[in-house]
Amino acid sequence: MNRRRIFILLLVMLPAWLHAAVTVPRELSVPLDIADARGEWRFMGGDDPAYRLREYDDSSWETVASMPHNWKDRRVRPHESSIFGWYRIHLSLGKVPPDRQLMLRLGPIDDADETYFNGILIGRTGAIDAAGRAPRRHAWDRVRLYPLPCGALRQGDNVLAVRVQSYFDDFAGMYYDGGRALLGYEIDLLHDFFAAENVSLLVFVVVIIAVGLYCLLLYARRPVSRENLFFGCSCLLFGVYFTLSSALKNFLPFDFMAMKRIEYICLFPVLCMFVDYLYAFFYNARNGPGRWQRYLLVFNNAVALVSMLVPIVFTDYMVWWWYFGHVVVAHWAFCFLQILWIIAENMARRNRDAFYLLAGVILAMVTLVNDVLSIYAVLPWGRFGHIGYFVFIIFLGVVLANRYVRTQREIERLNVGLERLVEERTGELMVVNDSLVERTRELSEAYGALRERNVVMEEELEIARLIMEKVLPRSSPEKRGYRCHMAHIPMDKVGGDFYHYCDKGDVIELMVADVSGHGLPGAFLSLITKMALEGVTAIATPSQMMSHLNDAVFRATVKSNYITSFLCVINARTNVMSYCNAGHLPALLYRPVEGDFIELQAKGNPLGLFGQLRVEEKSLRLRPGERLVLFTDGIIECRASGGEMYGTGRLKDFIVRTAGETPGAFADILVGDLRAFAGTKGFEDDLTLVVLDVL
Numbered sequence: 001m002n003r004r005r006i007f008i009l010l011l012v013m014l015p016a017w018l019h020a021a022v023t024v025p026r027e028l029s030v031p032l033d034i035a036d037a038r039g040e041w042r043f044m045g046g047d048d049p050a051y052r053l054r055e056y057d058d059s060s061w062e063t064v065a066s067m068p069h070n071w072k073d074r075r076v077r078p079h080e081s082s083i084f085g086w087y088r089i090h091l092s093l094g095k096v097p098p099d100r101q102l103m104l105r106l107g108p109i110d111d112a113d114e115t116y117f118n119g120i121l122i123g124r125t126g127a128i129d130a131a132g133r134a135p136r137r138h139a140w141d142r143v144r145l146y147p148l149p150c151g152a153l154r155q156g157d158n159v160l161a162v163r164v165q166s167y168f169d170d171f172a173g174m175y176y177d178g179g180r181a182l183l184g185y186e187i188d189l190l191h192d193f194f195a196a197e198n199v200s201l202l203v204f205v206v207v208i209i210a211v212g213l214y215c216l217l218l219y220a221r222r223p224v225s226r227e228n229l230f231f232g233c234s235c236l237l238f239g240v241y242f243t244l245s246s247a248l249k250n251f252l253p254f255d256f257m258a259m260k261r262i263e264y265i266c267l268f269p270v271l272c273m274f275v276d277y278l279y280a281f282f283y284n285a286r287n288g289p290g291r292w293q294r295y296l297l298v299f300n301n302a303v304a305l306v307s308m309l310v311p312i313v314f315t316d317y318m319v320w321w322w323y324f325g326h327v328v329v330a331h332w333a334f335c336f337l338q339i340l341w342i343i344a345e346n347m348a349r350r351n352r353d354a355f356y357l358l359a360g361v362i363l364a365m366v367t368l369v370n371d372v373l374s375i376y377a378v379l380p381w382g383r384f385g386h387i388g389y390f391v392f393i394i395f396l397g398v399v400l401a402n403r404y405v406r407t408q409r410e411i412e413r414l415n416v417g418l419e420r421l422v423e424e425r426t427g428e429l430m431v432v433n434d435s436l437v438e439r440t441r442e443l444s445e446a447y448g449a450l451r452e453r454n455v456v457m458e459e460e461l462e463i464a465r466l467i468m469e470k471v472l473p474r475s476s477p478e479k480r481g482y483r484c485h486m487a488h489i490p491m492d493k494v495g496g497d498f499y500h501y502c503d504k505g506d507v508i509e510l511m512v513a514d515v516s517g518h519g520l521p522g523a524f525l526s527l528i529t530k531m532a533l534e535g536v537t538a539i540a541t542p543s544q545m546m547s548h549l550n551d552a553v554f555r556a557t558v559k560s561n562y563i564t565s566f567l568c569v570i571n572a573r574t575n576v577m578s579y580c581n582a583g584h585l586p587a588l589l590y591r592p593v594e595g596d597f598i599e600l601q602a603k604g605n606p607l608g609l610f611g612q613l614r615v616e617e618k619s620l621r622l623r624p625g626e627r628l629v630l631f632t633d634g635i636i637e638c639r640a641s642g643g644e645m646y647g648t649g650r651l652k653d654f655i656v657r658t659a660g661e662t663p664g665a666f667a668d669i670l671v672g673d674l675r676a677f678a679g680t681k682g683f684e685d686d687l688t689l690v691v692l693d694v695l
Contacts, residue, residue, distance in 0.1 A: 040089050040090070041063075041064035041067070041069070041087055041088070041089050042058050042061035042062065042063055042064065042087070042088050042089070043061060043062045043063075043064050043069065043071065043079070043085060043086065043087055043088075043173075044058070044061045044062065044079075044085070044086050044088075045071060045078070045079030045082030045084070045085050046079075046082055046084060046085075046086075047083075047084035047086070047163070048086075051086040051088070051161060051163070052116040052119055052121075052161045052163065053119045053159075054118045054119050054157075054158070054159045056088075056159075058088050061088065062079075064087070067107075067174055068173070068174060069087075069173045069174055070110075070171055070172060070173045071085050071172050071173045072166060072168070072169065072170055072171055072172040072173070082166075082172075083132050083165060083166060084163065084164065084165050084166075085163075085164045085166070085172060085173060086161060086162065086163055086164070087161070087162040087164065087173075087174060088159060088160065088161045088162075089159070089160050090157055090158070090159055091157075091158040091159070091160060091183070092156060092157055092158070100185055100186075101147060101148075101185065101186040101187075102147070102148040102153060102183065102184065102185060102186065103145060103146065103147045103148065103183075103184065103185070103186040103189045103190070104117065104122065104123075104144075104145075104146045104147075104148060104160070104182075104183050105143065105144065105145055105146075105182045105183075105184075105189050105192075105193065106143070106144035106146070106162070106174070107143060107144075107174060108140065108141050108142055108143055108144075108174075109125070109139070109140070109144060109162070109164055109173070109174050110140040110164070110166060110168065110171045110172050110173060110174075111126055111138055111139055111140045111164075111165060111166055111167045111168065111172070112124070112125065112126025112127055112128050112135070112138075112139050112164070112165045112167070113125055113126065113139070113144065113162055113163060113164045113165070114128060114162075114163040115144065115146055115160070115161070115162050115163075116160075116161040116162075116163070117148055117152050117153075117158070117159075117160055117161075118152055118153075118154060118158055118159055119159075119161075120149060120152050122146045122147070122148055122149065122152065123144065123145075123146030123147075125139040125142055125144055126138060126139030126140075126142075126165075128163075128165050129165070132165075132167065134167045135167070138167065138256065138317070140168075140171075141245070142247065143193065143247050145189065145190070145193065147186055148183075162174070168318065168321075169318070193247075201242065201246050201248065202248060204242065204387065204389075204390050205239050205242050205243050205248070207390065207393075208235050208238055208239040208242070208389060208390065208393070209235065209236060209239035209240075211232075211235050211393055212231075212232045212233070212234070212235025212236040212238075212239060213232065213236070214232070215228040215229070215231050215232030215235065216228070216229065216232035216233070216236075218232075219232060226280040227277055227280040227281040229280075230273055230274070230276040230277035230280055231274075231277040231281075231396075233273050234270055234273040234274050234277060235393075237266040237267075237269065237270040237273060238266075238270055238389055240262065240263075240266045241263055241266040241267050241270065244259045244260070244262055244263035244266070245263050245267075249263075257315075257317070260317065260320075261311045261312070261320075264310075264311040264320045264324070265308050265311050265312065267324075267328075268304065268307035268308055268310070268311075268324070268328050269304035269305070269307060269308050271331075271332045271335045271336070271368075272300045272301060272303070272304035272331070272335055273304070274335075274339070275297065275300055275335050275338050275339055275342075276297070276300075276301070278339060278342045278343070278357070279293070279297055279342065281353075282342060282345075282346045282351065282353075282354070287349070289342075293338075293341075293342070296338055297338075300331070300334070300335060300338065303327075303331050304331075307323070307327065307328055307331070310323050332368075336365060339361055340361075343357055343358045343361065352402065353399045353402060353403065356395050356398050356399045356402070357395065357396070357399060359395055360391065360392040360394070360395030360396060361392065363388050363391050363392060363395075364388040364389055364391065364392040365388075366388065367387060367388025367389070368388065472486075472488060472498060472499065472530075476663070476664060477501055477503060479503055479508060479572065480572075481572060481694070481695050482508065482570075482572070482692060482693065482694060482695060483662065483663055483692070483693040483695060484501065484510075484663060484690070484691065484692045484693070485662070485663035485664040485666070485667050485690075485691050486499050486501060486667075486689065486690050486691075487667040487668075487671065487687070487688070487689040488686075488687070488688050488689075489671065489683065489686070489687040489688075490686050491634075491682070491683055491684065491685055491686050495522065495523065495526075495686035496514060496515030496516070496517055496522030496523065496525070496526060496686055497512070497513065497514050497515070497526070497632045497634065497686035497687070497688035498512075498513055498515075498526045498529070498530055498688065499511060499512045499513070499630070499688050499689075499690050500512075500513075500530065500533050500567075501690070502533075502534075504539055505572075506571060506572050506573050507539050507569055507570065507571060507572065508569070508570040508572060509545075509567070509568075509569055510567070510568050510570070510628075510630060510690055510692060511533065511565060511566065511567040511568075511630075511690075512565065512566055512584070512630040512631065512632055512688050512689075512690055513526070513529060513563050513564065513565035513566075513584070513607075513632075514563065514564050514565070514584065514632045514633060514634075514686070514688070515529075515561065515562075515563050516561050516562050516563070517561060521561065522561075525553065525556060525557065525561055525563065525608075526563075528552060528553065528556045529549055529552065529553055529563055529565075529607070532548065532549055532552035532553075533545070533549060536548055540569075541569065541578060541617060542567045542568060542569050542578050542579055542580040542615075542617055543580050543615050543617040545567060545569075546565070546567060546580055546582055546604070546607070546613060546615050547613050547615075549563075549565070549607055550582075550607045550608065550610075550611075550613035551611075553607045553608035554607075554608050554609075554610070554611055556608075557608040560609075561608060562583075562606040562607060562608040562609045563582070563606060563607040563608055564582060564583040564584040564585075564606045564607070565581075565582045565583075565584050565606075565607060566579070566580075566581050566582075566584040566585070566586070566587050566600070566630055567579065567580055567581075567582075568580075568587070568600075568628075568630075570622065570692075574621070575621055575622040575623070575694065576619055576620070576621050576622075577619060577620060577621070577622055577628075578617060578618070578619040579600055579602060579617070579618060579619070580602050580604055580615045580616060580617045580618070581600070581601070581602040581603070581604050581615070581616075582604045582605060582606055582607050582613070582615055583604060583605055583606035583607075584606075584632075585631065585632070585633055585636070586599040586600045586601045586602070587599075587600045587628060587629060587630045587631075588600070588628075588629045588631075588651070588652065588655065589620075589622075589626060589627075589628050589629075590626060590627045590628075590629070590652075590655050590656070590659065591623065591625075591626050592625055592626070592627075592659055593623075593625065595656075597652055597655075598620070600618070602615070602616045602617070602618050603615070603616040604616055622694045623694065624694050624695060625694065626693075626694045627655065627659065627663075627691065627692070627693050627694075628691070628692040628693075628694070629651075629655060629689070629690070629691055629692075630689070630690040630691075630692075631651075631688065631689050631690075632685075632686060632687065632688040632689075633685065634683060634684075634685035634686050634687040634688070635651060635670075635674065635687055635689065636648050636650075636651055637685060638674050638677060638678050638683060638684075638685075638687075639678065639684065640677055640678060640679065641678075641679050646674060646677055650677075654670060654673060658670075662693075663691035663692070663693055666691055667689055667691055670689065671687070674687070
């Protein structure tokens with residue numbers, strides 16, 4: 001019967017449910033009720049097409065004493081090795097019912113079946129394969145619902161024959177769900193199947209999953225309550241397992257084996273998850289578990305994790321079933337003992353919650369044992385695990401309600417003490433508040449004076465900035481055979497960097513310097529150095545000028561201030577440049593003909609550290625087309641947002657790319673490139689640059 005027909009019948013069933021007069025006729029209500037048909041089923045191993053015929057004589061067949069029946073049971077002989085088996089039962093009806101659609105309902109059959117009524121095929125489930133090759137989609141846990149064709153039912157003797165093929169070594173036959181079989185009107189059987197069985201199970205599943213999601217939501221809001229995490233996960237695992245182990249999965253649009261894999265993944269660790277819940281529920285910092293409890297918990301979780309991997313790693317269902325029967329059931333027994341241990345230990349501590357949980361656990365465990373025995377065909381009735389778990393949730397609700405009441409009482413007790421404490425602290429705070437008011441008034445007066453002082457300091461900094469602007473050259477100098485440009489961007493209103501350019505006829509002096517520190521002290525020391533440099537009117541070598549500057553700086557420095565500088569003197573007639581370096585970054589000389597740089601390295605101590613300065617003086621000849629770049633560390637130490645520095649390498653690449661630009665354009669483009677690199681308009685250090693092109 002296809003799903004479309006089932007859903008159409010579901011819509012038709014709604015008014016039938018409300019109509020109390022629609023019942024199965026008396027002639028059909030008893031004969032096929034398996035509870036009253038014990039001993040009437042007959043069985044024969046093997047396969048013969050004649051077994052389906054109404055007139056076939058089955059008097060020599062084996063009588064099935066009761067359902068469930070498993071012909072693979074080694075205690076049942078001689079059919080335990082048969083691949084096929086046939087079941088037959090004779091039905092005697094006093095009269096033929098009126099012309100209404102009849103349906104036959106059989107419980108789950110292991111594995112595939114073909115069902116005949118009076119020799120007519122009325123339905124098949126699963127794949128029949130004479131070679132015994134396992135099909136992709138099994139049918140061992142599906143309820144059979146077969147409509148009877150018109151005219152199939154006769155007055156008097158009728159024969160129901162079921163051909164069964166087994167694909168497993170240990171189970172075959174009608175053994176699930178008590179082998180329950182019914183014959184009646186289609187509308188009544190579908191009502192019984194959906195409303196009485198699956199709808200009730202669906203309600204339980206929805207409630208269990210809703211409780212699990214609610215507990216996970218509580219854990220998300222308060223992660224310290226780990227018991228909500230474990231109980232929520234166990235509820236979700238139970239809900240998914242009940243859904244996929246029942247007839248509900250037949251209406252889900254997913255692959256059969258994929259749903260079976262998920263079913264076993266949820267089934268194997270579910271009891272261990274409940275042990276984790278009890279562990280987190282009862283034990284805390286004040287009421288800790290014993291050492292062995294911790295070891296057992298780690299062992300349980302390790303076994304549960306390995307068990308979840310079995311259905312994922314192995315694709316053979318029989319491996320899952322073997323692992324369930326030999327490992328998981330034993331692990332469940334071990335978990336059950338640990339559950340009783342935890343509850344008994346807390347009962348000994350007179351924890352009332354343990355008594356309620358014990359009652360709920362016992363009921364849940366009884367239904368769990370019933371489900372396991374039903375799966376093994378030991379018990380004839382169906383599975384009730386979802387009902388047991390639902391009852392356990394009710395007991396858990398009682399436990400949570402008790403905990404809530406105790407918490408509320410504790411809060412009320414604490415509120416009484418808190419009110420008394422608030423009154424005492426309020427009096428103390430009033431005294432402190434009066435003191436704070438007086439202190440606030442004093443701070444307000446001090447803040448006003450500080451603000452006035454800040455205004456004065458801002459004015460003084462502005463004056464210092466104007467002085468530095470007057471001291472530094474404000475325009476690019478012009479010299480025949482050379483083109484020069486200087487740029488200076490202080491980090492604050494005044495900075496510690498400065499530069500020097502002086503044209504003494506046949507000699508050009510260039511210098512950049514960086515004073516340690518910023519603000520007014522750095523600006524003051526820069527001004528002294530600049531004035532001392534301006535005082536050298538005669539032509540002197542770089543080392544002589546450096547020694548003169550060191551004397552002036554050494555006399556003016558306090559608290560170990562110093563200056564790093566690079567100074568060069570260029571003979572305009574010969575293009576010979578002499579230079580020395582006082583602890584500063586080496587200048588860069590770009591020679592486009594060779595496409596290479598010369599880093600003007602020279603040894604020397606910073607100015608102002610020692611009374612006697614030691615510097616090394618070097619010289620080289622400049623060539624037309626070359627570019628000389630003097631700079632301070634604010635350029636190469638400019639940092640991007642990620643902390644990366646601009647570096648000498650990027651500066652060299654920039655010099656090569658902009659070799660055709662004038663010195664002024666070169667300086668402007670470099671400042672823009674630094675701002676783009678840093679991602680901001682301001683800089684963390686002073687920037688000073690002197691660019692000289694030899695024409």
